[in-house]
Amino acid sequence: MGDSGYVLEMNHISKSFPGVQALDDVGLRIKPGTVHALMGENGAGKSTLMKCLFGIYIPDSGEILLDGKPVKFTSARQALDAGISMIHQELLPVPFRPVMENLWLGRLPTRRLGPFSFVDSKRMLEDSKALFSSLGMDIDPKVWVRNLSVSKVQSLEIAKAVSHKARVIIMDEPTSSLTENEVEQLFGIIRDLRDKGVAIIYISHKMEEILEISDEVSIMRDGRSVGTYQATELTVNTIISKMVGRDLTHRFPPRSNKPGDVVLRVRDLSSAESKSFRNVSFELHRGEILGIGGLVGAKRTELVESIFGLRPLESGKIELKGESVLIASPRSAIARGMALLTEERRATGIVPMLSVLDNTILANLHRYVGKAGFLNEKKAGTDVDKSIEQLRVKTPSPRTRIKDLSGGNQQKVLFARWLLTEPSILILDEPTRGIDVGAKYEIYTIIADLAARGKSILMISSEMPELLGMSDRIMVMCEGRLTGILDGKTADQETIMRLATQFM
Amino acid sequence: MSLVKNPEEIQARNLARQKAIKDFSLKYAIYLVFVALIIAITIKSPAFMSLQNLRNILSMSATRIIIAMGVGGILITGGTDLSAGRQVGLAAVVSASLLQFMEYPRRMYPGMPDLPLWLPILIAIIACAILGLANGVIIAYLKVPPFIATLGMMVATYGINSIYFDRPPYGAQPIGGLRKDLTTLGSGYVGFDGTYSIPYIVIIALVIAAFIWLLHNKTRFGKNIYAIGGNPEAAKVSGVPVNKNLLAVYTIAGALYGLAGTLEAARTGGATNNYGNGYELDAIAACVVGGVSTSGGIGTVPGMIVGVLIFSIISYGLTFINMNPYWQQIIKGAIIIAAVALDIRKYLAKR
Known part of the structure; x- marks a missing residue:
């Protein structure tokens, strides 16, 4: 370690792309054995800064010091070799290859046989098993990554980053697809690493998470550093105001919608797919915002997509304005006044x-x-x-x-x-996922406006504050079953969590 | 324990069996098509089942297998190679021109002493390896999409080959009078008579296939090309030397085309600048029928070999039963589409 007491220093980093100054004189200093959160709206430059560190982008100016010595990485390989590893925001699995090959990609163990060098599959398997068991993860190293759930893939990425025995681990939105339990498990891993002297750079939009896990917080805005703070001196509101650069007194707009008659009635709906939802019944009123809460894997997306005619149903009834209907395709759903904003904006939206x-x-x-x-x-x-x-x-x-x-x-x-x-019914699947705090408010305003104009809104959300702040009623699902419908005014986080984990 | 099973249990078992059969047929769809084809031809003409025919089919497939090994590796990286056929043609002309016997009146190099057999072969292989390397550089460093890069290389290679082919003293004319040692390589065999024997070129093809299988399955390079094709970004951030591996895959492919071209000349006893025309599409078709994904990341060496054999059997078998060649084309086309439509079920999202 250098005299400075920092394992990593990034000083005066600037980087521009054609037409955009992505980073402007940004600094970041990380102490060993700490969890350092990096926060900012989308487009604030967090990911760009990390890519400069990891050798994916080359900064236009500025210096990077590792243990007080200047380094310049021009490829991911060099960064990894120097002890910096990264969990990327967009998961990067190679789908049709085994887990273990993904885990050791770029450094597959080899065994020499005369002049030839072959991949040592046996060692790879043993190392993978040992790594997973040391991290308390239950993943079969031999299955195709394609056959893993998203949260398992994310665990795999975490294991991969840890396995590099890095001194600095960058985690870019590591919990975006993890269940509550897995997040706790990850935090356990993070604390372990921290106690061993590893520095963690933790990027996330989830304020509660940040405040729970981090020691220090650096905030960025519009490609510039705002400052570095002790986590203990921050609150959700102070973070937001520093990120947005103005005070956001309200995270949610006032709502003036008045729920009216029943528009959509769903009775005993069961999916034709295996391990999906069963016997779900609910009603959606005119001008109502009905939130759907639950953990990843609760089959909420499957439910709304089935109502929208994208997935097959086995049994159950759907009534629109009192009339029993059969919706076999999205086309017919649209013709009947329904609209679906999908969860994966990039993959299935734009x-x-x-x-x-x-x-x-x-x-x-x-x-x-x-x-x-x-x-x-x-x-x-x-x-x-x-x-x-x-x-x-x-x-x-x-x-x-x-x-x-x-x-x-x-x-x-x-x-x-x-x-x-x-449409008269709008189905929103995670409408603010990956959207900045500031822009979120505008999306909420749009939703509230639509409800006030008499549109019925069915909104899936995995963000607890959003669910509580926006819904007239909240239905909670767990493992494909409806576990309760709560009044939005009286519901609280604990009750929702209890319902969301009822069958686990 | 009771011996009488309740109906639900029987039904569940039947369902499980049906699913197992369905999974099996999906997994081995290509191989089932292959077997069905052989059975159909044999029913039409039982004489098809002979060692002589098997031998002929294998000889016919040998050079195609070698080309498919090159193209297949490229397809696995998510690339493609349209220049394969023209490179085969170049190699055929180069090696043939350097291996004409001394007394042949229209020798391209009249006064040149006889070279040792390996030297012209090596020259042909190196020439194609250089073209392959050029493909690799254009794709990896200039970031030209493989389709375009190799399309350009295909056109240019034909030009290079034609200029060489058209050289004095005798100008553009088929290169004949190949030396005995070269033609033996193409039509000789191990064994005691014509029927119970294995042609040299089949042995060469199998050795090459075994080598490529090892390379793809047992080496870092092999695992890397699957990763590059499966998710280039993942390969890059994991520290895989993506560009170097791409160079290697195209260079190896070039070398294989070089060998295949030489063997084509040896097998047919001559060469012209039109040799190899269209072989790249045959090789791509054979690979995809053998389960290689053109979007990268998926494919096996045995699959590629079976893909080549399927096409050889169609050509040979359907000609054997006297089917109209135009009809053969239609059947080949249908098989390409059907095989891939079946095979892709394995990978489609389960909805």
Whole structure:
């Protein structure tokens, strides 16, 4: 270690991409044996900074000191060799290969046989088993990664980072797909590592998590450092105001919606898929926001996708406005006034290379077909302009490719798309996942507005404050079963948690 | 314990059995197609089941297997190689031109002394390995998509080959008069007579296949190319030397085309600049029929070999039963599509 007492120092780091100053004179100093949280809105530059550290990007200027000695990494390999490992935000498994090959990729153990060097599968298997058992993880090293659940893949990534015996481990949103139990397990691992002198850089949007696990917190905003603080001197509200740069007195907008008659009635709905939801019954009222809570794997997405006609049902009844209906495809769901904003915005929502305009009218093209079969671009343009204004989408022009917008604005475009279909029921699957704190508020405002205008909202959310802050009622699921429906005004975190883990 | 089983138990068992059969047929779809094809041809013409025919089919497949080993490795990385066929042609012309017998009147190099057999073969292999390396550099460092890079290389290689082929003193004409030691390599065999014997080229192909199998399954390089094809980003951040591995995979493929081209010349006793035309598509088709994914990360050496054999059997067997060659084309096309449609079920998301 250098004299400075820091294992890692990043000083005056700047990095620009064409048209964007992603990092502007940023500093970060990490002490060994601490958990150092790095916070900021999406686009604040956290991931860029970490990629500069890990050798994926090369900073334009600034210095990186490891143990007081300057280092310059030009590839991930060099960073790993120097004792820095990283759990990447987007999980990076090689799907059709065994777990153990994923674990040791880039440093597969070999055995020499004369002039040849072969991969030592036996050792690889033993090392994998030993590693998993030391971390209390139950993963079979020989199965294809493709056959693991998302949370197991995330555990695998964590194991991989730990196995590098690194002195600095960067964890970029490591808990995004973990269940509550697994998060606790991860925190156990983190504390262990910390006690052994490893420094952890922990990036997360989950404030409660940050305050629980971290010793120090550095906050970034718009590519600049805001400051470094002791975790004990921070609260959720102070973090948010430092991240956003202004005081956010309310995390949720006031709501004026008044739930009315029953619009959607679901009775004893069971999935035709194995290990999915069974016997779910609930009602959704006009102008109501009905939250759906539960842990990852509670089959909430499967439930709403089945109602929307994306997945097969085995039994049960769906009534729309008192009329029993059969919804066999999303097309028929849309025709009946339903809309679904999917969980995976990038994978199943936006078409990245198309413009904001094209993305907006995608589900409504039939409305713009003119007499000769050509699209009426003028009408489409007017409608899209109106949507952009209404939902306050920040875009240079309707012609901008949607991939160049921030996550929050992409989500608003998806709202615009579905609102053009004039739905009476909007199903939102994790509507604010991966969206900045500031933009979240705007999404909440849109949701509250829609409910006030009489639209019925079914909202899946894994974020407890969001569920409590936005829902009129909250239904909680566990392992494919409905475990309770609570009143939003009186519900509390403990009750929801108890219902969400009832069968575990 | 009672011997009478309740109906639910029987039903559950039947369901389990049905599922097992379905899983089995999915897993081995390609091999089932293969067997069905042989049975169908044999029913039509029982004489098809002979050692002589097997031998002919294997000889016919040998060079194709070697080419498929090269293309297959590239497909596993998520790339493709359209220049394979033209590289085979170049190798055939180069090695043939250097291995004509001394007295042949239209020798390309009239006064040149006889070279040892291995030297021209090595020259052909190195020439193609250099082209392969060029492919690799263009793809790994210039970031040109493999389809485009190798399309360019395909066109250019034909040009290079034609210039060489068209050289004085005799200009563009088929290269004949190949030396006995070369043609023996192409048509000779181990064994005591024509029927109970294994052709040299089949042995060479099997040795190459065994080598590639080892390379793919037992070495770091092999595991790395699967990772590169399966998730390039993951490979990169795990410290896999992605670019170096890409160079290696294209270079190895080039070397294999070089060998295959030489053997094509040896087998047929001559070469022209049009040799190898279209072989890349045959090889890609054989690989995908053998379960290699064109999007990368998936594929096995035995699968590639079976893919090649399926096509050889179709060509040979259907000609054997006197099927109209145009119909053969239609059947080949249908098999490519059907095999992949079946095979891909293994990997589709279970909904």
